[in-house]
Amino acid sequence: MPDKTLTCRDCGQTFVFTQSEQDFYAQKGFTNEPSRCPDCRAARKASRGDSYGGGGSSSRMGGRREMFPAVCSRCGKQTEVPFQPTSGKPVYCSDCFRSPRGGSSY
16 A cells, blocks of 8 residues: 545645555554544644543543442442442442352353
8 A cells, every 4th residue: 555645624734644544544454544633633642631532541641530439239338330320220239240250150
């Protein structure tokens, strides 16, 4: 694959989509070419607070993960979990979550 010259949709400048970048995109299964130049991609990521563009968990970026209060379904202890508990679904404290599941195998 030869290098491709693309036009940034944000700033209108042209940039090169290199053969190695194309190989990387293909290896990751990406089907669309980048639509922003490297500078505009970096600016967009910075404005969203992303360090890698995936929009993942704040704990991976050094931030504090939001925790929600819950009562452990096994021992009844007050705990906090990193997701909003759903009524009718069991929630476990970290001790009960790590302990063997009463003989059930997965």
